Amino acid sequence: MSEHLSEQEIVRREKLKEFERLGINPYPAELFEVNCNSNQILSEYNDELKNFQEVSIAGRLMAIRLMGKAAFAVIEDQHGRIQLYVSRNDLTVGEDATLFDEVVKKLLDIGDFIGVKGFVFKTRTGETTIHVKEFKFLGKSLRPLPIVKETKDEQGNVTVHDAFVDPELRYRQRYVDLVVNSGVRETFLKRTKMIQTIRDFLNEHGGLEVDTPVLQNIPGGAAARPFVTHHNALDVPFYLRIANELYLKRLIVGGFDFVYEFSRNFRNEGMDRTHNPEFTVLEFYVAYKDYFWMMDFTEKLFEKIAIALHGTTDVKVGDNIISFKAPFKRIGILDAIQEATGEDVSNMNEEQLRELCKKHRIEVDNSMGHGKLIDELFSELCEKKFVQPTFIMDYPVEMSPLTKKHRSKPGLVERFELMINGKELANAYSELNDPIDQRARFEEQAKLMERGDDEAMFIDHDFLRALEYGMPPVSGIGIGIDRLAMLMTNQPSIQEVLFFPQMRPEKTE
RNA sequence: GAUUCUGUAGCUCAGCUGGUAGAGCAAUACACUUUUAAUGUAUGGGUCUCGGGUUCGAAUCCCGACAGAAUCACCA
Numbered sequence: 191m192s193e194h195l196s197e198q199e200i201v202r203r204e205k206l207k208e209f210e211r212l213g214i215n216p217y218p219a220e221l222f223e224v225n226c227n228s229n230q231i232l233s234e235y236n237d238e239l240k241n242f243q244e245v246s247i248a249g250r251l252m253a254i255r256l257m258g259k260a261a262f263a264v265i266e267d268q269h270g271r272i273q274l275y276v277s278r279n280d281l282t283v284g285e286d287a288t289l290f291d292e293v294v295k296k297l298l299d300i301g302d303f304i305g306v307k308g309f310v311f312k313t314r315t316g317e318t319t320i321h322v323k324e325f326k327f328l329g330k331s332l333r334p335l336p337i338v339k340e341t342k343d344e345q346g347n348v349t350v351h352d353a354f355v356d357p358e359l360r361y362r363q364r365y366v367d368l369v370v371n372s373g374v375r376e377t378f379l380k381r382t383k384m385i386q387t388i389r390d391f392l393n394e395h396g397g398l399e400v401d402t403p404v405l406q407n408i409p410g411g412a413a414a415r416p417f418v419t420h421h422n423a424l425d426v427p428f429y430l431r432i433a434n435e436l437y438l439k440r441l442i443v444g445g446f447d448f449v450y451e452f453s454r455n456f457r458n459e460g461m462d463r464t465h466n467p468e469f470t471v472l473e474f475y476v477a478y479k480d481y482f483w484m485m486d487f488t489e490k491l492f493e494k495i496a497i498a499l500h501g502t503t504d505v506k507v508g509d510n511i512i513s514f515k516a517p518f519k520r521i522g523i524l525d526a527i528q529e530a531t532g533e534d535v536s537n538m539n540e541e542q543l544r545e546l547c548k549k550h551r552i553e554v555d556n557s558m559g560h561g562k563l564i565d566e567l568f569s570e571l572c573e574k575k576f577v578q579p580t581f582i583m584d585y586p587v588e589m590s591p592l593t594k595k596h597r598s599k600p601g602l603v604e605r606f607e608l609m610i611n612g613k614e615l616a617n618a619y620s621e622l623n624d625p626i627d628q629r630a631r632f633e634e635q636a637k638l639m640e641r642g643d644d645e646a647m648f649i650d651h652d653f654l655r656a657l658e659y660g661m662p663p664v665s666g667i668g669i670g671i672d673r674l675a676m677l678m679t680n681q682p683s684i685q686e687v688l689f690f691p692q693m694r695p696e697k698t699e
Numbered sequence: 700g701a702u703u704c705u706g707u708a709g710c711u712c713a714g715c716u717g718g719u720a721g722a723g724c725a726a727u728a729c730a731c732u733u734u735u736a737a738u739g740u741a742u743g744g745g746u747c748u749c750g751g752g753u754u755c756g757a758a759u760c761c762c763g764a765c766a767g768a769a770u771c772a773c774c775a
Binding site: 196197198255256257258260261273275299300313315317319333334335336337341349352358359370414457459585589590607614693 | 700710724725730731733744745766767771772773774775
């Protein structure tokens with residue numbers, strides 16, 4: 191951190207000395223009893239009833255307008271902002287007006303924490319305001335906050351002046367972003383509410399929330415490059431999990447019928463608007479169910495989330511209105527490709543698929559097999575077209591080593607991905623529970639790895655051992671929580687729904 | 700990783716074809732007891748991201764580094 195202090199920082203530090211001279215602790219230890227918050231007062235105060243006549247409230251000073259022997263100030267607490275009215279008379283004890291003349295008028299800065307007691311009234315202009323009778327200084331701010339002001343025109347449209355917008359500063363100093371930008375807090379409150387809604391829904395249906403290891407010695411359950419670390423005492427490498435799938439299935443083997451976990455996953459890949467190195471996926475597994483049941487359950491869950499957050503199933507995302515009203519459209523991946531290209535790929539061999547890719551100017555290489563080519567065709571030509579929630583079903587077996595083979599369609603598996611707004615939001619299977627087949631699939635993956643596919647899965651022998659003891663039929667799903675939060679809060683970037691998105695470290699000189 | 704754009708006061712931004720930096724808010728001082736982007740008067744505040752180069756002279760032009768954003772690639 192730079193030792194260079196700006197003029198304003200020096201001034202604020204000098205004010206600390208002034209506090210000391212006056213015998214006022216700028217960082218008092220004792221608690222300040224609060225009996226309400228800004229939002230309660232603003233929404234419940236009634237000028238005729240004269241309620242809220244003995245309020246005690248604390249917050250951060252966000253604006254102050256000094257007017258000689260009186261002052262108006264605005265404080266912000268967790269729930270919003272409220273205006274204060276302070277007069278010199280009210281803060282004068284005997285002949286001593288130090289509190290007003292020195293502290294309020296000279297030592298107070300935007301960003302400071304204060305606590306006040308008083309009564310609520312409405313000013314001439316109709317603003318609900320706290321008339322301060324007692325004032326306590328609670329904490330000095332030594333760094334000037336960005337000042338963001340708002341004006342309202344007659345229609346009530348809010349114009350923001352000098353908004354704090356630099357993305358680098360906003361993400362690196364999220365604490366500042368949260369203080370000064372109204373709306374940021376709301377996004378994160380919605381995210382939390384969304385997760386609570388999901389948790390409640392799963393619990394209501396018998397789900398059991400569990401924790402499984404983040405440090406794994408085999409990074410399984412997905413195809414991605416892991417972060418590697420090292421355990422000193424054991425002298426072995428460990429991987430930060432890329433998925434928790436194989437652990438949740440072990441719990442199904444152990445006899446739990448419905449387990450779920452909000453899993454922080456880590457993938458050592460590129461970062462962009464929809465990818466952060468650590469991200470959250472909800473996975474859950476339900477015994478004796480198949481992927482059809484999972485589609486029914488998932489669309490009910492999404493519908494419930496939309497209603498909980500928006501009061502309706504129609505959610506505005508960018509320029510689109512997305513309807514989360516169940517049921518969602520369902521279409522096989524091969525049909526989706528046919529719809530988009532007019533080509534029936536269901537009976538094509540690898541060579542024909544490769545030709546088709548070339549025809550559509552999709553880059554292919556020799557390591558790509560039959561399934562990968564179909565996947566490429568889909569993601570290049572179809573994915574973006576599914577704006578309304580759509581279940582894409584029945585993927586090629588090669589791409590899905592943990593999925594049960596389709597009950598009637600050879601070469602395919604019982605898998606679906608849920609596409610919304612052109613992005614994959616969820617991925618689910620009728621889970622493969624045949625240990626012989628699972629071993630064979632892992633061995634296929636091992637061959638792919640030898641062929642140079644660095645996304646192929648490792649063989650997890652303990653997981654195979656668990657399957658050999660027997661796993662009931664089970665359907666499981668992974669839902670991208672960050673991407674769902676982006677949808678539900680209408681944010682175009684994952685950084686807007688993560689408190690502290692990953693960034694390159696700041697240089698310390 | 701590639702391409703493009705961006706980096707100037709605490710914040711938001713101007714700064715033209717190169718001539719030693721400007722506004723609003725914020726800060727400081729004074730005035731003001733119902734203001735609300737409060738107002739009025741005055742004042743201070745800058746390693747122009749960093750390092751090279753061209754030039755009599757660089758915030759400005761060139762090269763490089765650093766950081767961020769967008770697009771692409773990668774990432775089921």
